[in-house]
Amino acid sequence: MHTLRHCALAAAGLLLAACAGLPAQASSNQEARPMFSPPAVTAHRGDDDLLAAGLGLQGLRALVPPAFADAAHPTPAELRRRAIWSNWRGIADLAPGGGYGELYGSTAAVPGREFSAYARLPGATQPHRVLVQLPDDFDARKRCVVVTASSGSRGIYGAIAVAGAWGLPRGCAVAYTDKGAGTDYFDLETGQGIALDGTVAAAGDAALAFAPTPASGHGVAFKHAHSQDNPEADWGRHLKQAAQFALEVLSAQYPQQGPFTFANTRVIAVGISNGGGAVLRAAEDPEPWLDAAVAGEPSVLVDGHGARAxxxxxxxxxxxxxxxxxxxxxxxxxxxxxxxxxxxxxxxxxxxxxxxxxxxxxxxxxxxxxxxxxxxxxxxxxxxxxxxxxxxxxxxxxxxxxxxxxxxxxRYAALGADLAPRSATAAERAAWWADASGIPPGAGVAIVxxxxxxxxxxxxxxxxxxxxxxDGADARRVQQGIAATRAAPPRAGLPLVVIHGSDDGLVPPAFSSAPYVAMARAAGRDVRYWQVGNAQHFDAFLGLPHMAAAYLPLLPYVYAALDRVDAYLDGKGDLPADAVIATVPRMGAPLAPANLALPR
Structure with a gap:
């Protein structure tokens, strides 16, 4: 079985290298059709790098997003830059004094290429996005892939501040999935959606990332809510597909070192929020494709132990x-x-x-x-x-x-000054993919x-x-969908670190990570658990003075855990021990190492 799978990946890589216009071969003989659409390849060097789109830390800190030359018709490059700006600012604390780029994290320019495609699961009605960022200094000797899923319902760059900021400067390829969510909105009144490159496209266009059924009506539809696939039930499979796509890309781009397989390539999964939940769902796969995993503030549901959906x-x-x-x-x-x-x-x-x-x-x-x-x-x-x-x-x-x-x-729609639903403008539609954080309200779309x-x-x-x-019909229908998202214990022997802020007010650890760790340990699994004092769910809100005074960011602990598991895989250290981390709020002062009290 392993030999056949590796041969399939190698063949797919050769096809990709020979003709980028052909679909990639399926990574499993159980797939009835190609797993991935033909990939789009773009180069990002000079003033348009992989990690910060040429903006650097100062550009990412800007309060105003990068402008479009034509608001109604932005170019793919403009949309990408703005999406990266939006997703960095939605996840990380970039404010001066917050420590990003000084005490932890990186926004250094990383030149390289991006490979974008759609992936499908058998039985799903809608595709999901996958993206691989391949730095020019990819370390073909270490053969490292960091795979991640966007948090919340964010688009494909939703985890760039989590996985990209750690993996790209270390010469790893980084594979992303939007896990069937994302910012691929669809204007029901004009019959227009979003194409692979983020631009607006008409219904029926093969490049559409999401086309609802029916593809007409009033207002706006979006994939997470309206795909009719219950994507959360498959978030672990989405993450694995992103890793498989990365192996195919690497096999095509480095044929002399290929094939790249799960057996000979280090794959580390990382994610936060429900991206962390996707990591934990992937961790339960009995196939040993993951080498290690780090889940930050995971939204995850298990049976018992005080867990709540x-x-x-x-x-x-x-x-x-x-x-x-x-x-x-x-x-x-x-x-x-x-x-x-x-x-x-x-x-x-x-x-x-x-x-x-x-x-x-x-x-x-x-x-x-x-x-x-x-x-x-x-x-x-x-x-x-x-x-x-x-x-x-x-x-x-x-x-x-x-x-x-x-x-x-x-339902969802743009609203007028009188709060009544109205038609979206061309400029609003054009910016949805870059500006939206996933679930409305936002980017000009509201709940009606x-x-x-x-x-x-x-x-x-x-x-x-x-x-x-x-217990009515609709309640049973929703509850059945929730039941399909329950997690099982991680694979035995998988190095796994779970990190959660003790003050998390969106995904309380008592309902999610603590029950997960208890469930996993009851099943005999070795899960390491960091509980971070004075940390809540949203690092990005620490730019607000009252939040910065009371809370610490969680990203430093995610990066530190990645450092520790990577060193462990290299044979240069032990897995981190459990820790209840007694942090010290900065109270308006610049963040210092003593505030973080990172475990050693």
Whole structure:
């Protein structure tokens, strides 16, 4: 079996080298059609490198995105540069004093080439993106591939600050997957979507990354919610496909050193958030294709050990957290008194006064396993309407609903000044791929609630919650999709480090990483676990002064864990021990090594 697979990869590599216009050969004889589309190859050197698109640290710090010469018709190069700028700023703390590029991390120019393609899983209706960044100084002797998945619903560059920043300067190829999510929006009114190079293309174009069914209607559809594939159930397979694509690219580009196979190439997986969850799903594959894995703040679901599904606690937080937070000293959101009173009238909360209702909301969240530290950090998700955004999109994804059949009646569209749905403009469509972070609201696309404003959004939130707590047909459909995402123990003998901030308010460790580690250890697996004090979920928000004063970034620990497992694979060190890391908040001062207290 291994010999046959290696031969198939070698043959695919030779075909790619001989004719880039031909589809790559399938990496498994179980594939009914080619796994990958013909790859697009672009060179990135000089003022347009792989890691920072020529922007460097100062350009990535700019508050204004790189401009388009023609807002309605940006070039692929302009879109790529802007997407890289957007994804760096969405993941890393690049603010002066935050330590990036000084104490940890790199934005150094790395020249090389990119290989982009679509990949398909058997039975899936939509493709997902894969991308390989191959630096010019690739170390063909070490034969290293870092494979990663975007966090959240981000596009293909969504993990560049995680995997690219560590792997590219070390001469590793870096393989990315958007894991069936991404920023491939589709304008239902004009029948236009996004092509492989990020430009706008018409329905029926073979280059489209996503075409919904039906491909018409009102507003906007996007792949994560509306592919009808429940991509999260296959995130581990998506990650493996990205690694397979990297092997095919390397075999084609280095035929004298080829074939590159899982048996002779080091493959390290890394990801954060639900990209970290994808890493843990890939880790359960019994085939020994992964050499090591690092999962940061992973969104992962297991059976037992106090685990809770993301949809469960997100729909709970969307309903209750705004009323609970003032009891922890967090300023109240506008209109909170009316919302809490309405929840009490509906029987969701108890209490005849605002104070009593707030105390009841807080008590319910604490009883459900929320820590006060997680609730405080979760306030930023309340402010950005992220809890509702997650619940709306994931309900569609788990239930495999088309864009016009959300069980709670939600849809997506551009909004006018009067908050009424309107048609998207050509300039908005052109920027979606580069500017969007994945799940709306953002990049000019908003959630459309079917209820009137006077409803305060509560009917929809109760409907979303009922998809988890209820037993109707729609609830069972969503719950079945969630059940398909449960993780199994990692492969025995796989070096695996899990890292999580103790104050994470979006993916609380008590619901995700801690149950995963307990499950894995109960199965006899050796998983190393770093618990980082004073770290929450979003490094990028540490540019806000009040966040920087209270919290530390998580990326330094992800990079450090990668260093440790790489040295272990080289025979130059041991795997890191478990650690509860007592960090020291910087309180407005520049970040220093003493603040991080990195394990040694």
């Amino acid at each position: 993301l949809y469960d606690y997100a729909s709970e937080a969307a309903l209750l957290m705004p009323c609970a937070l003032p009891q922890l000293g967090i300023p109240a959101m506008p209109g909170l008194e009316a919302k809490c009173a309405a929840l009490a009238a509906r029987g969701v909360l108890s209490g005849a006064t605002l104070d009593a209702q707030q105390k009841d909301a807080l008590a319910r969240l604490r009883a459900a396993g929320w820590s006060d530290a997680g609730l405080r950090a979760g306030a930023i998700s309340v402010g950005f309407d992220l809890w509702r955004a997650i619940a709306v999109a994931y309900a569609s994804a788990y239930g495999r609903y088309p864009h016009d059949a959300h069980p709670c009646g939600y 609630d079917p209820q009137p404003l006077a409803d305060l959004g509560l009917t929809g939130l109760q409907c979303l919650r009922g998809l988890w707590t209820g």
